Amino acid sequence: MLIGKVSGSLWATRKNEKLNGLKFLLVDIxxxxxxxxxxxxxxxxxAGAGFDDTVLVTTGSSARMALDAPDIPVDAVIVGIIDSVxxxx
Amino acid sequence: MLIGKVSGSLWATRKNEKLNGLKFLLVDIxxxxxxxxxxxxxxxxxAGAGFDDTVLVTTGSSARMALDAPDIPVDAVIVGIIDSVxxxx
Amino acid sequence: MLIGKVSGSLWATRKNEKLNGLKFLLVDIxxxxxxxxxxxxxxxxxAGAGFDDTVLVTTGSSARMALDAPDIPVDAVIVGIIDSVxxxx
Amino acid sequence: MLIGKVSGSLWATRKNEKLNGLKFLLVDIxxxxxxxxxxxxxxxxxAGAGFDDTVLVTTGSSARMALDAPDIPVDAVIVGIIDSVxxxx
Amino acid sequence: MLIGKVSGSLWATRKNEKLNGLKFLLVDIxxxxxxxxxxxxxxxxxAGAGFDDTVLVTTGSSARMALDAPDIPVDAVIVGIIDSVxxxx
Numbered sequence: 001m002l003i004g005k006v007s008g009s010l011w012a013t014r015k016n017e018k019l020n021g022l023k024f025l026l027v028d029i030x031x032x033x034x035x036x037x038x039x040x041x042x043x044x045x046x047a048g049a050g051f052d053d054t055v056l057v058t059t060g061s062s063a064r065m066a067l068d069a070p071d072i073p074v075d076a077v078i079v080g081i082i083d084s085v086x087x088x089x
Numbered sequence: 090m091l092i093g094k095v096s097g098s099l100w101a102t103r104k105n106e107k108l109n110g111l112k113f114l115l116v117d118i119x120x121x122x123x124x125x126x127x128x129x130x131x132x133x134x135x136a137g138a139g140f141d142d143t144v145l146v147t148t149g150s151s152a153r154m155a156l157d158a159p160d161i162p163v164d165a166v167i168v169g170i171i172d173s174v175x176x177x178x
Numbered sequence: 179m180l181i182g183k184v185s186g187s188l189w190a191t192r193k194n195e196k197l198n199g200l201k202f203l204l205v206d207i208x209x210x211x212x213x214x215x216x217x218x219x220x221x222x223x224x225a226g227a228g229f230d231d232t233v234l235v236t237t238g239s240s241a242r243m244a245l246d247a248p249d250i251p252v253d254a255v256i257v258g259i260i261d262s263v264x265x266x267x
Numbered sequence: 268m269l270i271g272k273v274s275g276s277l278w279a280t281r282k283n284e285k286l287n288g289l290k291f292l293l294v295d296i297x298x299x300x301x302x303x304x305x306x307x308x309x310x311x312x313x314a315g316a317g318f319d320d321t322v323l324v325t326t327g328s329s330a331r332m333a334l335d336a337p338d339i340p341v342d343a344v345i346v347g348i349i350d351s352v353x354x355x356x
Numbered sequence: 357m358l359i360g361k362v363s364g365s366l367w368a369t370r371k372n373e374k375l376n377g378l379k380f381l382l383v384d385i386x387x388x389x390x391x392x393x394x395x396x397x398x399x400x401x402x403a404g405a406g407f408d409d410t411v412l413v414t415t416g417s418s419a420r421m422a423l424d425a426p427d428i429p430v431d432a433v434i435v436g437i438i439d440s441v442x443x444x445x
Contacts, residue, residue: 001291001308001309001310001341001342001343002308002309003277003307003309006177007176007177008174008175008176008177009174009175010092010145010171010172010173010174010175011171011172011173011174011175012145012169012170012171012172013170013172014136014137014169014170015136015145015168015169015170016135016136016155016168016169018154018155019168019169024090024145026174026176040092041090041091042090042091042092042145043090046283046340047281047282047283048281051177052177056277056279056282056291056309058340058341058342059342060149060150060151060327060328060342061149061150061151061239061327061328061417062327062328062330062331062339062340062341062342063151063340063342064151064154064340065285065331065338065339065340066283066285066340070338071154071159072151072154073135073147073151073152073153073154073155073166073168074090074147074151075090075147075148075149075151075152076090077340079282079283079286079340080279080281080282080283080286081279081280081281081282082277082278082279083277083278083279083280084277084278085275085276085277085278085293086275086276086277086278087274087275087293088273088274088275088318088319095266096265096266097263097264097265097266098263098264099181099234099260099262099263099264100260100261100262100263100264101234101258101259101260101261102259102261103225103226103258103259104225104234104257104258104259105224105225105244105257105258107243107244108257108258113179113234115263115265129181130179130180131179131180131181131234132179140266141266149238149239149240150238150239150240150328150417152240153240153243160243160248161240161243162224162236162240162241162242162243162244162255162257163179163236163240164179164236164237164238164240164241165179184444185443185444186441186442186443186444187441187442188359188412188438188439188440188441188442189438189439189440189441189442190412190436190437190438190439191437191439192403192404192436192437193403193412193435193436193437194402194403194422194435194436196421196422197435197436202357202412204441204443218359219357219358220357220358220359220412221357229444230444238416238417238418239328239416239417239418241418242418242421249421249426250418250421251414251418251419251420251421251422251433251435252357252414252418253357253414253415253416253418253419254357268380268397268398268399268430268431268432269397269398270366270396270398313372314370314371314372315370323366323368323371323380323398325429325430325431326431327416327417327431328416328417329416329417329419329420329428329429329430329431330429330431331429332374332420332427332428332429333372333374333429337427344429346371346372346375346429347368347370347371347372347375348368348369348370348371349366349367349368350366350367350368350369351366351367352364352365352366352367352382353364353365353366353367354363354364354382355362355363355364355407355408
């Protein structure tokens, strides 16, 4: 999974009907939880995330396992909100 | 999912027969919705997209979930047309 | 899907038996259809491609959907031969 | 699979309920087992790993095969603890 | 698929039990069969590969299709030993 920060949202009225009801957030994926933004993904929210939350993002087919049905065409889902990261050194 | 802009189309007469009837568009994937082009993918259109539209692209096995049959050999599908992106800061 | 150009072939006598009968081609994946070579993949040919053809390559589990059986261990397949690419600007 | 070193852990109270009971570790993926950190992933631990362990990480849908149920939304799992790496040159 | 060269092996006594009996090799993936090392993966051997062999590596869920059971948590398998590569120009 990847660590990212929620940086925005997007609006799309014309979309695949299986996507109706999902909230799509912009997530700035961080290569390292101390680094800056390296890539922006759009992830469906499965954890009640909000702006500036640090989140855990699952990608690929595994992302679909977080949703109610396994045939929803999403490849990135926010599966958790990270409270803290402990780095050992 | 990735954000991209439709920049062209392609024509292929000799192709896997499961691809018949699909429209294939060039999508310039953007690392960030404010950045320039970083990579060009070919995506099957599932949202009625046109040139210059900003689109939402699902990749991998999840892309197939947007089509009528899950065994069509595509790995990128345009699943929505983005009306607006709100970035929080 | 990715756009690439067929640049060679390879020979492997010792291989997984499910791969027997497949033709494996080197494909120089192009980040952009106007750019030079960025990465070389080996793809199974499903479209009758030849040297210098510009081809459409499907990757991942979707690649297997182009073949006769979904359990063949390939992760990249040439699914079409591109006749022309139209870029809008 | 990728080689990485466990560098930390993370805490997330609000998360997808299928993730309950899993331990999530930060793993610094190494491009080369002699190189420094190149990317940090979050992986579910399936091997009893601890800080500073060098671990084997499986990603994508294959990661789910290491867990008790194949529908847990994780895309990276620590499947082994590496005792030693022998490089031929 | 990717072209790589076997550069070493690894030993892991504590690992997911489904991995028992597999041989894990270090493979230096080459972006181009004439280029130097660009990334090191760990791949399960399915072709009887040895040090310095140039090999064909299948990644992702397709890698599992090369093994006896499709639920073994590996994401990279050596599916063939490359005898020769012919590049057209």
